[in-house]
Ligand SMILES: *[C@@H]1O[C@H](CO)[C@@H](O)[C@H](O)[C@H]1NC(C)=O
Ligand SMILES: *[C@@H]1O[C@H](CO)[C@@H](O)[C@H](O)[C@H]1NC(C)=O
């Protein structure tokens with residue numbers, strides 16, 4: 343179970359920490375306690391509503407439908423023409439209703455008198471198109487089906503709310519749903535007037551080795567030195583040596599659930615991968631302002647962890663790394679570090695609803711995106727233990743032999759041809775990325791059309807920082823980005 347959190351991290355870009363929270367109940371609890379300053383407590387979070395959605399948009403003769411969850415906030419809406427509707431797209435996890443009353447988009451909604459909808463993504467949360475998540479049923483989990491859900495939803499809501507013909511819909515999303523937001527404008531320009539795409543990866547790649555490159559760069563960017571990465575490198579060399587010389591020492595310091603002597607090659611790959619993922623987690627969410635992020639864990643930042651790694655006292659580097667590992671275990675409410683490959687695969691093979699949603703997101707990565715965060719570019723720092731084949735093997739072990747390297751490459755080529763990858767030119771779309779968010783490598787950070795398709799590349803922020811509620815301590819570039827987004831919306835919403 344514990345490992346699943348890691349799996350999600352491994353694959354997930356999640357802005358909303360949607361699925362994340364589900365995986366990580368301890369953190370969620372802490373988060374709820376830590377949230378009040380961010381949320382207007384007088385205001386009720388809206389109840390979910392259910393929408394009759396088509397299961398298979400590719401087959402008009404198939405009349406099957408499912409209940410897709412959505413949320414509405416009409417508080418700021420004024421029907422004065424031209425009406426404005428905002429739609430927050432759900433991504434790879436349960437839709438958190440708190441987004442309906444908080445976050446930067448709600449501040450924009452107040453300014454533009456927008457009607458606000460939130461739509462949960464099929465196969466996540468309680469939006470279940472099929473009776474379980476067997477591999478056969480997951481065939482309906484594709485971006486095309488998800489985009490058509492959104493198109494159908496918009497069409498139906500235009501009628502249900504008797505919205506005027508010139509009503510303008512703006513879609514918002516972050517991380518994977520940021521990609522969906524951009525693709526909605528690309529595929530359905532007649533339904534979607536504009537899109538705000540935050541931290542969206544637009545280019546599918548099998549081997550996302552750039553990810554750890556940016557993790558390492560971020561350590562430097564935040565601390566202003568290479569000392570932190572040098573210490574991590576040193577720690578890995580020590581771990582490697584201890585693994586054969588003194589495994590008991592490592593077992594104790596890293597609080598592992600199973601002995602190294604009882605481990606397989608894949609277990610060991612997983613062990614190294616988890617250590618690297620701790621840094622991925624650290625960087626991807628550095629100093630962010632997530633709704634519900636655990637107050638007690640807020641001080642686990644690049645600067646505090648690199649402080650721990652580099653403080654000049656006489657402690658071996660691996661012990662410092664183990665200390666960081668212990669912090670992450672605690673933060674994730676885990677009593678020991680479960681690096682068993684079989685446990686992970688067994689968990690991911692479970693096909694009933696109500697399990698962790700890592701299986702669904704993994705399916706999406708194995709069939710459309712790749713995004714596998716390999717050690718291949720930074721093997722000196724994290725060890726070259728988790729290369730592309732390790733991830734492809736996971737696809738095959740979980741979903742079947744068919745999901746091999748060739749299948750993955752074909753899928754990725756299909757995705758990039760379908761959406762254009764980074765060769766994206768559509769107007770009324772604003773792209774937002776952060777310099778220390780590793781996902782920016784697959785997104786648009788520069789645009790030669792800053793009026794119609796601006797790209798904001800925020801200095802010093804992590805994943806989806808611009809979506810969270812503003813706070814005084816936000817970096818100047820982040821504050822500016824929120825203002826720039828509002829200016830563009832103003833420009834585009836006034837246009838006929
Ligand atoms: C998280 O930890 C708390 C105690 O700190 C415990 O009550 C709770 O059951 C734990 N949750 C999980 C999912 O392990
Ligand atoms: C964060 O704060 C807690 C409690 O104040 C402390 O125990 C912990 O060591 C701190 N962590 C870091 C990384 O500074």
Ligand SMILES: *[C@@H]1O[C@H](CO)[C@@H](O)[C@H](O)[C@H]1NC(C)=O
Pocket residue numbers: 758759762763764765
């Ligand atoms: C993007 O454009 C470049 C240069 O024209 C081309 O080589 C590449 O294949 C294109 N990518 C996609 C996904 O279409």
